[in-house]
Amino acid sequence: MTPQMAEPILQVQAISLSFKGVKAINDLSFSVRRGEICALIGPNGAGKSSLLNILNGVYRPDSGEVVFEREHFRGIHPLEAARRGIGRTFQNNALFKKMTVLDNLLTGLSRHTQSGFFAQALGLPRARHEARQFRERAENILEFLELQPWRSVAVGKLAYGQQKRVELGRALIAEPRLLLLDEPMAGMNAEEKHEMSRFILDINRDLGTTVVLIEHDIKVVMGLSNHVVVLDYGRKVGDGTPTEVQSNPEVISAYLGTVH
Amino acid sequence: MNQHSHSLPASYDAAPLELTRRAWPWPLLTLLLVAFVLIPVLGDDYWLNAILIPFLILSLAGLGLNLLTGYTGQTSVGAAGFMAVGAFATYSLLLRVPGLPLPLALVGGGIIAAGVGFVFGIPSNRIKGFYLMVTTLAAQFFLEWVFTKFPWFYNYASSGTISAPRLELFGYDLHSPLGRYLLVLTSVVLLTWIAVNLVRSQIGRNWMAIRDMDTAAAVIGISVDRHKRLAFAVSSFYLGVAGALWAFAYLGTASASSFDINRSFQILFIIIIGGMGSIAGNFIGAAFISLLPLLLNQIGQGLLSGMVDAGQLQNLQKIIFGMLIIWFLVKEPEGLIRLLANLGERLKAWPLRF
Amino acid sequence: MTFFLETLIGGLLAGTMYSLVALGFVLIYKASGVFNFAQGAMLLFAALTFVSLQEQGLPFALALILTVVVMALGAILIERTVLRPLVNRSQITLFMATLGLSFVIEGLAQGLMGAQVRALDLGIEDVPLFWGDVMVSQFDLVAAATAALVVTVLALLFNRTRIGVSLRAVADDTRAALSIGINLNRIWQIVWAVAGILGLVAGLLWGARQGVQFSLSLVVLKALPVLIIGGFTSIGGAIVGGLIVGAAENLAEVYIGPYIGGGITPWFAYVLAIVFLYIRPAGLFGEPAIERV
Numbered sequence: 001m002t003p004q005m006a007e008p009i010l011q012v013q014a015i016s017l018s019f020k021g022v023k024a025i026n027d028l029s030f031s032v033r034r035g036e037i038c039a040l041i042g043p044n045g046a047g048k049s050s051l052l053n054i055l056n057g058v059y060r061p062d063s064g065e066v067v068f069e070r071e072h073f074r075g076i077h078p079l080e081a082a083r084r085g086i087g088r089t090f091q092n093n094a095l096f097k098k099m100t101v102l103d104n105l106l107t108g109l110s111r112h113t114q115s116g117f118f119a120q121a122l123g124l125p126r127a128r129h130e131a132r133q134f135r136e137r138a139e140n141i142l143e144f145l146e147l148q149p150w151r152s153v154a155v156g157k158l159a160y161g162q163q164k165r166v167e168l169g170r171a172l173i174a175e176p177r178l179l180l181l182d183e184p185m186a187g188m189n190a191e192e193k194h195e196m197s198r199f200i201l202d203i204n205r206d207l208g209t210t211v212v213l214i215e216h217d218i219k220v221v222m223g224l225s226n227h228v229v230v231l232d233y234g235r236k237v238g239d240g241t242p243t244e245v246q247s248n249p250e251v252i253s254a255y256l257g258t259v260h
Numbered sequence: 261m262n263q264h265s266h267s268l269p270a271s272y273d274a275a276p277l278e279l280t281r282r283a284w285p286w287p288l289l290t291l292l293l294v295a296f297v298l299i300p301v302l303g304d305d306y307w308l309n310a311i312l313i314p315f316l317i318l319s320l321a322g323l324g325l326n327l328l329t330g331y332t333g334q335t336s337v338g339a340a341g342f343m344a345v346g347a348f349a350t351y352s353l354l355l356r357v358p359g360l361p362l363p364l365a366l367v368g369g370g371i372i373a374a375g376v377g378f379v380f381g382i383p384s385n386r387i388k389g390f391y392l393m394v395t396t397l398a399a400q401f402f403l404e405w406v407f408t409k410f411p412w413f414y415n416y417a418s419s420g421t422i423s424a425p426r427l428e429l430f431g432y433d434l435h436s437p438l439g440r441y442l443l444v445l446t447s448v449v450l451l452t453w454i455a456v457n458l459v460r461s462q463i464g465r466n467w468m469a470i471r472d473m474d475t476a477a478a479v480i481g482i483s484v485d486r487h488k489r490l491a492f493a494v495s496s497f498y499l500g501v502a503g504a505l506w507a508f509a510y511l512g513t514a515s516a517s518s519f520d521i522n523r524s525f526q527i528l529f530i531i532i533i534g535g536m537g538s539i540a541g542n543f544i545g546a547a548f549i550s551l552l553p554l555l556l557n558q559i560g561q562g563l564l565s566g567m568v569d570a571g572q573l574q575n576l577q578k579i580i581f582g583m584l585i586i587w588f589l590v591k592e593p594e595g596l597i598r599l600l601a602n603l604g605e606r607l608k609a610w611p612l613r614f
Numbered sequence: 615m616t617f618f619l620e621t622l623i624g625g626l627l628a629g630t631m632y633s634l635v636a637l638g639f640v641l642i643y644k645a646s647g648v649f650n651f652a653q654g655a656m657l658l659f660a661a662l663t664f665v666s667l668q669e670q671g672l673p674f675a676l677a678l679i680l681t682v683v684v685m686a687l688g689a690i691l692i693e694r695t696v697l698r699p700l701v702n703r704s705q706i707t708l709f710m711a712t713l714g715l716s717f718v719i720e721g722l723a724q725g726l727m728g729a730q731v732r733a734l735d736l737g738i739e740d741v742p743l744f745w746g747d748v749m750v751s752q753f754d755l756v757a758a759a760t761a762a763l764v765v766t767v768l769a770l771l772f773n774r775t776r777i778g779v780s781l782r783a784v785a786d787d788t789r790a791a792l793s794i795g796i797n798l799n800r801i802w803q804i805v806w807a808v809a810g811i812l813g814l815v816a817g818l819l820w821g822a823r824q825g826v827q828f829s830l831s832l833v834v835l836k837a838l839p840v841l842i843i844g845g846f847t848s849i850g851g852a853i854v855g856g857l858i859v860g861a862a863e864n865l866a867e868v869y870i871g872p873y874i875g876g877g878i879t880p881w882f883a884y885v886l887a888i889v890f891l892y893i894r895p896a897g898l899f900g901e902p903a904i905e906r907v
Contacts, residue, residue, distance in 0.1 A: 082481030094476035111481030120461035398884030409875040575725035582717030
């Protein structure tokens with residue numbers, strides 16, 4: 001199953017967004033095929049995070065549309081995005097700091113909860129059964145991301161790299177069809193980056209999850225993704241396979257040239 | 261992985277009322293045994309009336325506020341307003357629905373309070389932080405006004421007060437201190453059990469997620485607005501039952517002024533001192549709040565007898581209270597419960613040092 | 615129509631008092647991010663100190679100066695014992711600390727200076743004035759003029775003096791202000807002292823009307839809706855908000871009150887504030903926060 005052949009799961013169509021008159025994203029279009037790992041690259045302020053925020057409904061674009069699984073959205077509500085299977089992690093970790101690692105993972109299952117208020121309040125068998133099922137799913141994630149030793153530790157006390165993993169787990173536990181990762185390897189050393197890349201590849205291969213990620217480290221991007229979109233000042237300046245993008249002169253001058 | 265299953269809600273393991281499924285919770289059973297058997301046998305009327313009953317009811321009110329403020333992160337300074345709703349609603353039910361058993365009247369009062377809480381929680385979808393806190397103050401003043409201005413609520417009594425028309429269960433009169441104590445104790449134990457279930461359930465996790473970061477909560481699929489309103493409603497249910505018990509099982513006769521803003525502050529202090537986001541903390545905070553005045557009185561009479569009058573003692577009490585609040589916020593922001601937990605850790609570690 | 619105007623003007627004049635209290639709030643909030651619930655207690659303390667000093671036979675001016683000194687010392691003490699240890703803690707924590715602080719100040723005020731109602735005579739005669747048919751209280755007019763004067767002096771201080779400039783720097787960007795060497799602790803002390811002095815002015819004007827007593831500290835509850843309407847961070851908002859609340863409260867009591875049982879002033883301003891909030895979640899003049907994730 002080569003992603004290049006698959007149908008698009010996500011299409012960004014002529015999206016524009018501005019803050020107080022400053023254009024963050026300018027008439028941006030591209031599409032992401034089902035099953036691929038798509039990297040968004042570009043200098044700081046290129047509009048990458050803003051784009052992710054539009055994709056899962058934190059921001060509403062001024063114009064343009066997002067097509068996710070053939071459904072058209074102008075502005076989607078974050079809840080609706082989550083319900084349709086869009087998972088997300090944030091640049092500066094948006095974890096629930098006072099809660100344990102396990103509880104943080106379990107919050108990812110909120111929209112899958114079936115048992116009602118009274119079942120949970122009175123600890124009825126239905127709710128207990130569901131709690132056990134959720135617990136098992138969480139344990140699987142803990143095992144997969146090698147987080148078991150920190151199961152009962154408050155997330156705020158973990159190292160930054162571990163927090164990034166917890167956040168990935170929280171998105172993953174809900175079994176999203178599209179996973180948006182905002183700089184999942186920021187602030188990590190080479191070894192941690194390697195580990196995180198392996199997790200992302202495993203998720204993509206084993207679960208078939210489509211991944212859109214933002215990453216600055218070009219080496220990581222080239223090794224990880226099969227599709228790269230380059231942004232600069234809110235415009236698209238490159239779109240293709242890693243090799244294609246690398247040889248694109250406009251990309252080199254806009255991004256690769258200036259950073260390295 | 262199974263050896264961990266019993267510690268599923270691992271973040272609240274400081275709670276002495278924790279109901280574990282695997283092991284017998286001996287400390288909890290002992291506590292219940294003492295509360296239901298030993299105290300009724302040994303306790304005298306003064307202890308029941310002046311200490312245990314108010315302590316238990318304040319714990320319950322603290323629990324209610326803690327669900328909203330400590331667990332969901334929505335600061336409220338209108339707790340007493342919802343207590344008033346519970347008290348006046350229960351009174352109306354007892355008075356106007358003939359033959360309604362007392363427990364149902366209490367639950368009914370709680371449900372009505374929950375409804376009012378739900379309504380005052382509606383603005384929480386747009387209004388946050390201090391701004392939301394001010395809307396809870398609006399609830400406090402508005403409700404106080406309603407229960408003063410409309411005589412229907414106190415059955416046109418010229419005094420403007422309410423007292424329970426009947427306090428009985430299955431033909432047993434509950435007017436004695438012991439009867440009222442057992443009524444309060446049973447209510448508190450049942451509602452605490454439900455609260456423990458709730459905070460360990462998916463609902464409780466959603467509440468805490470909203471408290472810690474509400475934008476992230478929405479992104480991962482938690483319906484933030486709905487859960488905030490739910491927290492307002494559940495919290496007000498607890499406060500409503502606590503209010504009814506306060507009026508009829510403790511005071512005997514109450515009026516809107518029994519639930520003024522100072523009561524709201526008192527409940528808020530209970531959860532600050534006891535511990536935000538801790539079930540057991542409410543009990544410790546309430547014990548502290550209800551015992552401190554008694555203690556200060558004793559000291560005042562013993563050490564400073566004659567030198568200090570009652571008014572000055574009250575001022576002194578206020579100063580000490582205020583300083584304690586600040587001290588707690590500076591030194592132990594997680595409240596007495598954290599202090600006790602640390603102490604427990606140290607005691608456990610103590611023999612190992614030798 | 616005359617009656618309507620009288621009600622409106624009476625409300626607006628009373629509103630200047632609310633503005634004065636709200637202003638103390640806004641100053642402290644802007645400079646230190648603290649929602650100062652103790653503002654009412656500070657007001658009570660200042661008024662009681664002044665009255666007590668006057669009762670000792672001190673002349674007006676001396677009593678006033680001494681009270682200002684006491685409030686400044688109090689501000690330094692508060693900064694040392696409450697604000698400094700709680701620096702970098704959440705806003706809710708700081709708010710709760712000021713709740714504790716209000717207990718301490720109230721207890722101290724009444725413990726040291728007694729709880730009975732004290733008469734306060736500022737020498738302003740309260741004879742009604744007539745503007746055409748419209749009757750206006752002379753006292754209210756003088757009070758409003760005093761409030762306006764205080765606000766003007768404050769505005770001049772902030773715009774023309776070094777301290778004022780550093781204060782605005784802190785309010786705009788605390789970290790940047792720190793990096794250019796502004797002493798944050800000193801700024802806090804000054805701001806709390808100024809808020810105390812604003813409390814003194816408001817306390818005296820209010821106390822002269824209804825006696826200096828405990829209920830003065832409840833003024834803080836009046837100021838909250840004002841802040842909501844005006845926004846926590848806007849001085850102009852505090853002033854306009856105070857006027858709106860004062861006028862609306864008076865009009866509502868007269869024109870709506872009779873239909874629903876009267877005595878609606880304790881909560882009417884709050885309901886008004888909620889309606890405002892629903893339309894403008896950060897107040898009329900406050901800046902809506904952009905949520906960043």
